[in-house]
Amino acid sequence: MLTILVTGGAGFIGANFIILARQKKWAKVINLDKLTYASNLQTLAELQNDPDYNFVQGDINNAELVNYLLKQYQPDAIINFAAESHVDRSIFSPRDFIETNVVGTFQLLEASRLYWQQLSLQKQQKFRFLHVSTDEVYGSLTPQEPAFREDTPYAPNSPYAASKAASDHFVRVYNHTYGLPTLTTNCSNNYGPRQFPEKLIPLTILNALDGKPLPIYGDGQNIRDWLYVTDHCEAIYLVLQQGKIAETYNIGGLNEQANLTVVENICAILDDLAPKSDYRHSSLITFVKDRPGHDKRYAIDCSKINRDLGWQPQENFDSGLFKTVQWYLSNSEWVNQVRSGSYQTWLQKNYDHRQV
Ligand code: NAD
Ligand code: DAU
Numbered sequence: 001m002l003t004i005l006v007t008g009g010a011g012f013i014g015a016n017f018i019i020l021a022r023q024k025k026w027a028k029v030i031n032l033d034k035l036t037y038a039s040n041l042q043t044l045a046e047l048q049n050d051p052d053y054n055f056v057q058g059d060i061n062n063a064e065l066v067n068y069l070l071k072q073y074q075p076d077a078i079i080n081f082a083a084e085s086h087v088d089r090s091i092f093s094p095r096d097f098i099e100t101n102v103v104g105t106f107q108l109l110e111a112s113r114l115y116w117q118q119l120s121l122q123k124q125q126k127f128r129f130l131h132v133s134t135d136e137v138y139g140s141l142t143p144q145e146p147a148f149r150e151d152t153p154y155a156p157n158s159p160y161a162a163s164k165a166a167s168d169h170f171v172r173v174y175n176h177t178y179g180l181p182t183l184t185t186n187c188s189n190n191y192g193p194r195q196f197p198e199k200l201i202p203l204t205i206l207n208a209l210d211g212k213p214l215p216i217y218g219d220g221q222n223i224r225d226w227l228y229v230t231d232h233c234e235a236i237y238l239v240l241q242q243g244k245i246a247e248t249y250n251i252g253g254l255n256e257q258a259n260l261t262v263v264e265n266i267c268a269i270l271d272d273l274a275p276k277s278d279y280r281h282s283s284l285i286t287f288v289k290d291r292p293g294h295d296k297r298y299a300i301d302c303s304k305i306n307r308d309l310g311w312q313p314q315e316n317f318d319s320g321l322f323k324t325v326q327w328y329l330s331n332s333e334w335v336n337q338v339r340s341g342s343y344q345t346w347l348q349k350n351y352d353h354r355q356v
Contacts, residue, residue: 001052002027004240005075007060007108008082010039012195013132017081017233018044018053026237028052030073032066034059034100037342038085038196042334060104063111070115077128077240078112080105086198087136087160088350091292094159101163102170105131109174116180130183130240131171135225135252136161137186140295147225147299148186150248157293168248175246183243185236187251188300192229192320193327196338198346200224200259201321204266205328206335208281209274214267215351218290220260223297227253228315235311242309249309252300255317260285265318269325288354 004021008014009031021027033039035057047053054073058065060082082104084090084097112129119127138148139155156162168184175182191201204214235251243249267281305311315323328335 001025002076003030003073004028005030005032005069005073005078007032007078007080009033010035010041010044010055011081011085012038013190013229013232014079014081015040015043015194016192016229017079017236018047020230020233021237022047022050022053027077030054030056030069030075032056032058032060032069033082036084037346038198040194040196040334040338042337043194060108061099063107066108066111067114070111076123076126077130078108079130079132079236079240080108081132082108083132083164084160087158088198088291089346090158090160090163092349094163097159097163098166101160102166105167106170109170109180113174113178113180124181128181128183128240128243128245129171129174130185130236130243131167132236133168133184133186134161134164135186135188135250135298135300136295137165137168138298141297141299143223143297145297147252147301148250149301150186150250150304157295172246181245183239183245184248185239185251186248186300187232187235188225188227188253188298190229190232191226192324193331194334195229197335197343198350200262201266201324202328204263205270205325206339208267208270208284209329211276211284213286214263214281214284215286215288215354216260216263217288217294217354220263220287221258222294223256223258223299224262225252225299226255226257226262226317226320227251227313228320231313231315234314235305238309238311239305244308249305250300250302251305251311252302253313253317254302255313256297256299257317262321265321266325269322273325273329288351
């Protein structure tokens with residue numbers, strides 16, 4: 001079995017990946033996470049007695065700690081999920097994104113290089129550094145343009161996207177200059193269980209359950225390509241095992257949806273699963289001031305990972321969205337924990353000034 005150092009594994013995608021990796025016995029996992037507002041250790045409570053899972057609280061910027069973990073656990077791979085991940089927050093506080101997404105990824109690459117260089121030839125050949133990135137590095141598409149391919153030029157439009165683009169470039173450099181065996185994945189919007197409710201889908205579910213307004217930026221016609229989180233995790237594992245060193249792989253849901261449609265679909269599911277006697281959930285939809293620099297459309301061409309590695313998404317949007325709503329309805333303890341404290345401050349900061 002592989003040993004993997006996962007960073008950012010107490011967040012949405014990282015936690016789903018770790019849970020799957022332990023269920024399927026893909027790997028022993030060491031999870032290094034700073035535990036920012038976006039994390040929740042309760043998400044991983046089911047692994048607390050698992051001897052092949054270790055959690056370490058810490059920052060990917062802490063070179064001493066990362067060096068120690070690499071020496072101690074001798075991982076076969078590093079998967080870098082750790083990031084500041086929310087576009088709206090990057091507009092308020094870009095510096096945090098540079099600290100973690102750019103400098104943090106650089107620190108992790110540097111520690112990996114030092115570790116990798118002193119491995120035996122056999123272990124060097126086996127080692128991989130997999131960087132989890134985003135489709136936002138490619139910028140925005142018009143409705144007519146073809147979907148993003150791996151060779152689409154980078155054109156990031158938000159501080160978040162720019163920080164991820166910079167990190168992707170450093171990953172490329174560490175392969176090109178030092179020979180570190182890297183892989184990069186650029187994925188579209190994920191949804192599913194355990195996502196922090198600052199993102200559109202969980203925010204809509206929880207606001208709707210509370211009878212609060214469902215904020216739609218602009219006219220609600222911005223398009224995202226939604227992928228169920230488990231499909232993303234399976235793709236990452238496949239790239240780790242079979243991906244060609246130095247290559248990038250685009251991962252997408254083949255599922256372009258306008259934001260308004262997504263929110264209306266969630267409302268329809270909630271009308272069935274949690275009906276209100278006096279109103280339909282869609283009556284809560286509220287158009288609010290747009291996100292500055294809001295990208296119009298993302299779409300991923302995932303033909304490379306399909307052709308070369310045989311991956312394609314398994315979940316369809318209707319069933320994936322239904323499962324996601326059900327998960328939030330059945331996990332009120334998790335929901336209450338993430339909604340306490342600083343989450344309320346964020347809602348005021350992001351939404352109070354948007355009212356139109
Ligand atoms: P998230 O915000 O839910 O979780 C990020 C995790 O990283 C948190 O647990 C946080 O505590 C941790 N973290 C932040 N700074 C850290 C640091 N300096 N050191 C160690 N840990 C730190 O993010 P997510 O949605 O799970 O995204 C994971 C990765 O996938 C990110 O790199 C993101 O850019 C990328 N991605 C996300 C999506 C999406 O739709 N969510 C799509 C494509 C790519
Ligand atoms: O495309 C991949 C990216 O998807 C990831 O790299 C990011 O980490 C992840 O946050 C996500 O970015 P988006 O900005 O697309 O996700 P978000 O859920 O914030 O918004 C989805 C769409 O919904 C976007 O067009 C903005 C809109 N939106 C969002 C919020 C929070 C609203 O209309 N209202 C809202 O309240």
